[in-house]
Amino acid sequence: HSCWHAQEFGVMSLFGVSETVHTNLGFGLVALLTAGGEQIFSTAVFKCPCNDLNFIYGMVFLLVPALALLLLGYILNRKTWKLLTGLCQHRGKPLRCKKLVAAGMILFQISTTALVAPSSWIAVALLNGNYYECAMTGTNVSIYNKHVCREKNQEAQCEKELHRFPCGKGPQAVRDDVLLSLRAESQILGWLLITLMMVTNLLLTCVARCSSPISYLQLKFWKAYVHEENNLIDSYADKHAKALAERNLKSFFEKTPPENFITPSNRDWEKIS
């Protein structure tokens, strides 16, 4: 029986990545929600300060929400906690290489799931262009500023007043030129990021399928098995807990000694987890 579960563990870690195919619809929903949220933020909350803070402000709006979404992705993923509990319980024991590799694979697969929302945020923000525009006009790196203002009339004034461009100040003609090219850069980066996400998704699923020792139909069987086992564990545990609670309370209110009750030991639990 414990052999069943060792095998199952290996299988789980493999088709966890290929499960991404199945949950692509869910990923699409997450990406859409993120995009909607980004739109609301960029119109209602974001206002470029047009001073020294430009770069920090733009970067905070571009990256910090993405970081928050990444952490949220880790927090909300059940597998993170399964993995962590598993690792912590082996703290005392010597870690075998095989288990470390399996844990690394699960971590990798959690990360791929958690990265969907932050990538969407950054991609949509870059396609929008507001944050990048604001950040890049406030870099205060003179080489970059020269690069942005090259081949323009009033080059000196452009470099000096660059941080005021997103608020609609500074010489009109130059400003429009600069903002248009910054926005274009931002949108090119956005499309590249989206393509990168797609390619990575495709490659990862390919690798996961190829390295799996089992066929497509067998995989479906295993998925069904794991799903059924999880359901049954829940229902058995519920039944067991109810019986145990009833026995303890009965003995408390009626002042009788509790009956004997067979319950799995901690070691048994560890073996199946």
Next chain:
Amino acid sequence: HSCWHAQEFGVMSLFGVSETVHTNLGFGLVALLTAGGEQIFSTAVFKCPCNDLNFIYGMVFLLVPALALLLLGYILNRKTWKLLTGLCQHRGKPLRCKKLVAAGMILFQISTTALVAPSSWIAVALLNGNYYECAMTGTNVSIYNKHVCREKNQEAQCEKELHRFPCGKGPQAVRDDVLLSLRAESQILGWLLITLMMVTNLLLTCVARCSSPISYLQLKFWKAYVHEENNLIDSYADKHAKALAERNLKSFFEKTPPENFITPSNRDWEKIS
């Protein structure tokens, strides 16, 4: 039998923190409601007075509702009262170190739950920027005022009329600059607070899971047990109370001596609480 419950107590205090994962949806709802309430307040009720009161007024709107929400979080949490009753009953007896640590952990875990709403309030208020803007233009600290008005035309007038800026008074160009940078500072602080909340949540859950002696599946079983026990205690207590009340009233109306009735003693109650 009492050993069962001692074990249960230790388990409860541990996975209470990790329950945060399970209740993340509830937290999201609380945060959303808080954010909505903040929006209503900041548009309908908040009006910066634009005089000496600016700093106090802004800070009151930023912090006092958060404090009220924190207290409300403590008041509405059942565990607060369970813990308090438990601590007060041991007043006379010598407190063992182990119990104190357990109580500290429960208090810590109640606090993490209670902090969700106030943190959300402060985060949304900072992202909005109204309160911070009003508070920071009324600090009356000349160094800060100089910092805000540096590199502006009309520096002296800016410092003098700073507290009137949020009401749309004072020189237009300077005012817009100052308000934009204050709003930017406020929003950067807001995003940092949100990231901090996420990181803290992740770390706390990690620590709680790692220090737990039981596996993920066993945890689910224990949660089911505690849930069932709570339900059954309620139903048993109801049945018991009904029987006791019926006996007492029957003996009162029919003037017969009350029958003997087995009821748990106060000491028994204390042992299982």
Next chain:
Amino acid sequence: HSCWHAQEFGVMSLFGVSETVHTNLGFGLVALLTAGGEQIFSTAVFKCPCNDLNFIYGMVFLLVPALALLLLGYILNRKTWKLLTGLCQHRGKPLRCKKLVAAGMILFQISTTALVAPSSWIAVALLNGNYYECAMTGTNVSIYNKHVCREKNQEAQCEKELHRFPCGKGPQAVRDDVLLSLRAESQILGWLLITLMMVTNLLLTCVARCSSPISYLQLKFWKAYVHEENNLIDSYADKHAKALAERNLKSFFEKTPPENFITPSNRDWEKIS
């Protein structure tokens, strides 16, 4: 048997306050209804008279509805009448100290419940600011008026026409300044009141729980018992009364001497009340 009820009485008076936890939802509803009512009054009914009556008018709208709500709270509370009946029956007999303390505790606990609605009224009214604004422009205390109009242009005119400000009369610039700071003061007071309410609630419940001799779970059992007993008293009393009435009427119409009927004596009733 009477010992049962003496114990019960002590328990009742103690967890009456801690019942506030259970009824926090009800309190929230009361507070919400009060707030809504206040909003309706302040827009539809309240119109500052802008003359000598300002102070009285504002204070009446701020305090008199609160007083009415307080009295309503006392009237609608069943415990008020239970306590009053109990106290009046002991008029002739010497009052023992223990009973007086118990009565004081119940009165205190009724007051805490009755204070919810008036506090909400005052808090919402202060957050709104209309009543305070109107009251404070009509104080007719020259020191206060000077304080309000300090550092303004047209100081003399401001002091003189202060009571006309809430109706939109008097010099515009000065008027706006004065009304904004009065509204700010009012809202700060409102928030402080809300915090005070929260802290008081928390502290009272703490004290009530700590001084209670019983544990959290036992408390739940006792609540269930008291609830059941109240229900059963009503049903038993109904049954008993019906039987008694039937016997009396039968004996009246059939002109037979009434059968003997066991009914509790007045002394018995007093003992259980």
